[in-house]
Amino acid sequence: MNKFGYSLSPASVINLDNADKIKFKELIDLEPDVLKCMACGSCVSSCSAVNFTNSSLRSAILSLQNGLPEKAYEYLKGCMLCGKCTMICPRGINTRRLIISIFQTYNFKK
Ligand code: SF4
Numbered sequence: 001m002n003k004f005g006y007s008l009s010p011a012s013v014i015n016l017d018n019a020d021k022i023k024f025k026e027l028i029d030l031e032p033d034v035l036k037c038m039a040c041g042s043c044v045s046s047c048s049a050v051n052f053t054n055s056s057l058r059s060a061i062l063s064l065q066n067g068l069p070e071k072a073y074e075y076l077k078g079c080m081l082c083g084k085c086t087m088i089c090p091r092g093i094n095t096r097r098l099i100i101s102i103f104q105t106y107n108f109k110k
């Protein structure tokens, strides 16, 4: 096979029928604003931790919506709870409080 200098990413199919949504529903009960997220990424571009960690609230929320809490933890474990993203979110989500609620709901360790 010819080498083109790049490789294809492995397929990453998410079967939403098999995803465990119970915890996400618990999170919605605790923090209904999670449904307001439009995945714009403003929180990531303003994040104080993004330059030295894998922090991304945007990706964490998408992972939780897809029933992938382990991935979400990877995106949130570097968060310093500084609250900068709360000031920038165009949907007015209290993102700092949302992150705390995610840790609470999913029993993530800080
Ligand atoms: S800034 Fe707000 S709306 Fe945009 S991705 Fe982050 S949490 Fe979602």
Ligand code: SF4
Binding pocket: 043, 046, 047, 048, 049, 050, 055, 057, 078, 079, 080, 081, 082, 083, 084, 085, 086, 095, 096, 099
């Ligand atoms: S609260 Fe967390 S996710 Fe938000 S800007 Fe600060 S370090 Fe980044």
